[in-house]
Amino acid sequence: MWNKIRVALHKEEVKSKETISNAEAVAAILVYTAKLDEDYGTEERAHILELLERQQWDSSASAADLLARAEALCGEALDYYGFLRVVNTDFEDADRAELLRMMWGVVMVDGIVDEYEANMMRRITGLLGMSDFESGRIRREVADQV
DSSP states (O other): OHHHHHHHHHHHHHHHHHHOOHHHHHHHHHHHHHGGGTOOOHHHHHHHHHHHHHSOOSSOOOHHHHHHHHHHHHHHOSSSHHHHHHHHHHOOHHHHHHHHHHHHHHHHTTSOOOHHHHHHHHHHHHHTTOOHHHHHHHHHHHHHHO
């Protein structure tokens, strides 16, 4: 029985990885980050839209389309690991640092970084293969800009 479950889960995991583009994965990570404090409002949504508009994607989808797709993906997802897997497969260190910068911007847009958000950012930093030192440096840079 467990083998059947593993096979089913593995097929779904591979299928979802193939159907999610880098742009969609980044957008989903940003939406997931915004929802960490369970307060996903217009301010965070507008900030994510602005961040997506600044990026040069290989996709013909608009920033608004990416945001809508990301919100749908986050509604279906149990966690952020699938999105991070897509990013870790295709992104260089500089791209991961930029993603972390965008994530900190989303966390800080409401002016409050609660303990849960800070904890999750530490965990995500590690999963992106980055150090706490680098994340702290990026966090300070973002805080100075907000």
